[in-house]
Amino acid sequence: MPDRQLAARLALSRRHLLRGFGAAAVTAFALPLPRSALAQPIFRTYPFQLGVASGEPMPDGFVIWTRLAPEPLAPGHGMPAQPIEIQWEVAEDERFQTIVRKGNAVARPELGHAVHVEVAGLAPSRPYWYRFIAGRERSFPGRAMTAPAPGAAVDRLRFAVAGCQAYDAGHFTAHRELAAEGVDFVFCYGDYIYEGRSNRLRNGPEGPVEVVRPHEGDEPYTLDDYRRRYAQYKMDADLQAAHAAAPWLPVWDDHETDNNWAAAVDQDGTPPALFALRRQAAAQAYYEHMPLRPASFPVGPAMQIYRRARFGDLLDLDLLDTRQYRTPQPCDGAWASDCAEAGRREADMLGARQHAWLMDGLRQSRARWNVLAQQVMVMDLDRDTGPSAGYNLDSWAGYRTPRTRLLEGIRDSQRSNVVVLTGDEHQNFAGELHLDGRRPGPRPIAVEFVATSITSGGDGEDLRADMVPIKAANDQLKFVNSQRGYLICDVDRERFQAEFKVLDRVSTPGGTLTTRKTMVVLPGEPRLVDA
The missing domain is CATH 2.60.40.380 (Purple acid phosphatase-like, N-terminal)
Structure with missing residues (x-):
């Protein structure tokens, strides 16, 4: 031819x-x-x-x-x-x-x-x-x-903590600001996507208001559904900027699959075999959209996401999974309540294998600081200002036996420089961890910083009215704020410093970023002090 x-x-x-x-x-x-x-x-x-x-x-x-x-x-x-x-x-x-x-x-x-x-x-x-x-x-x-090289002397590390970024709740301005922070890495604590369907309107304090940016499509169940939901989030230029600025270390929480899921159980009573199909689709979509190693490649609905990152002799970072191995929430996860089920001896949060891995790592660590990077609050914060106790039962406070096991393990490891990093709450918190927050002992076991959401919860405010009596009733709680933003951790050999970065609004583009609070932990003294 x-x-x-x-x-x-x-x-x-x-x-x-x-x-x-x-x-x-x-x-x-x-x-x-x-x-x-x-x-x-x-x-x-x-x-x-x-x-x-x-x-x-x-x-x-x-x-x-x-x-x-x-x-x-x-x-x-x-x-x-x-x-x-x-x-x-x-x-x-x-x-x-x-x-x-x-x-x-x-x-x-x-x-x-x-x-x-x-x-x-x-x-x-x-x-x-x-x-x-x-x-x-x-x-x-x-x-x-x-x-840094293994065991290398490291003078300083600067990283961000971010998550809870509901697309329909606001603009990702915080991610654009985070991209300019010059951090060494970003720990994303989860709720990278939200699985719910958006309505055009939501009920506000003064009646119906427009949702900022509705989700495309219905609630995801299939792999294609989840792919489209991730795609809508990842098309956002501000989120892309944050990814392009520094490496991420992500873990999932509940909304990457379904609200408040725990192991084989969802919140709707779906038969476990059917929920496993949804978990499988969600796990594959999560892997497809996160910069994870093949070691985290999903096998059916299961996925290995707890792992350890070391930064020379300065910091060991243990990334935990508090969803895949936990028992169901007690009392159907009722908010600000307490019940006998919260003290179940058979309850679990990490599973035996992950707990043993964590404790072995703490005992063998030679780093100056040990950080537990995870999803839900460890502080057993009493949210009922009356005579009864009331907790977030989806947090460690609803799992009292595993919580005691975790804190006793940290105490017995003789690691005095343990910092817990958390998300999920859509507020900023800083507090000290005791075996029983209702009766704090003379010396905390560790400290906890809870980073607020990128958008979830809308614009927010400096201090919600309902948090004023809660803060007064919890001596271990040292700071609370209800705005949107992220956390910057600036770590050297002499202090672990946390800066709470907040925005004045996310409902419209161009919110103004400020540092609302800076708190410090000193080596060998697991207490929080103002910078």
Whole structure:
């Protein structure tokens, strides 16, 4: 066949494929073209709509992530049911003049065309920049940091704590501000997405008001449902900026699957076998959208997300999972209440294996500071200002036997520099941890900082009226604030400092960020003091 006829036929075939896959069509098929052409998929729409991310920092590398999704909310996300090869590059400089690692990865349809690349062979304790290339398209760059070498002397570490980012509750202004903080990493404590359906209106103090940004679609149950929900969140430019600025260490809480779920049980009484199908879809979607290592690859509904990150001799970070192994909430999780079930001896929060792993790590640690990075409050905060006690039974306060086991284990490990980092509450809290918060002992076992939400709960206020008597009734509680924002932890050998960053509003773009409170923990003295 003459060369011109062959070229015309190939061009016709290419146009046919493009039409068949719609506006975001890709050609990555074994047509008889030169090798250079085969390696160049063609996109009509930018394929990196969901941004890039890095995570899991180690001394010699990290994970870099992206997902090809030219039409993120469309069925099939604008991609063919075909594996697509993409390229990745890691450089020492943000202009990519000195590329130190590069390679190819395959974006597979089984994983929604998500890519997780484990980059290794890098120098410890320094920044790198990375990007992805698919055909003629190039992603925006991201910045990552390697961890210090094992046991290396580390003078300072600065990181953020963030989570609870309901899309329909406000704008992600806090993420844009976080991106400018220059942190070494971000600990995301969970509730990265919310699974509920949005209505156009919600009931406000003065009647119906418009929801800020409604969720697309109904409540997710299937893998495609969860993919679309993650895609809606990840299309937000402010969230993309926070991911591109530093590596993330994420864990999940409940809303990545279903509100208040616990192991095989959901809040609606769904048969466990059916709920396992939903958990499986939620776990796969979570893995597809987080910069996690293949070690966290889900197996059915199960997923390994508790793990440890070390930062030289300064800090050991234990990331916990308080959802997958817990027993159901006592008393149906009733708010601000107490009941005999809260003291069940058979109750569990971490499961035996995770608890043993945590305690072994604490006993063997040689770090200056030990941080438990987890989801729900450990302080047994009494929220009933009357003569009765009332707790958040979805927190550790509803699991008194596991809570006692945790705090006794910390005490017996003789680790006096333990800091617990928490989310979930949609408020800022700082407090000291005792075996029994109702009768605090002479010396706390550890301290806890609870980071407020990015958006969940709306604009908020400095101090809710209902929190005034609660603060007065709980001696272990040293600070509370009800605005939106995030926490910055600035750690050196002489102090663990927590800065509560808050916004004046999230209901409209452009909220103003301030530092509402700064508190400090000193080595060997698990008490909170004002900076």
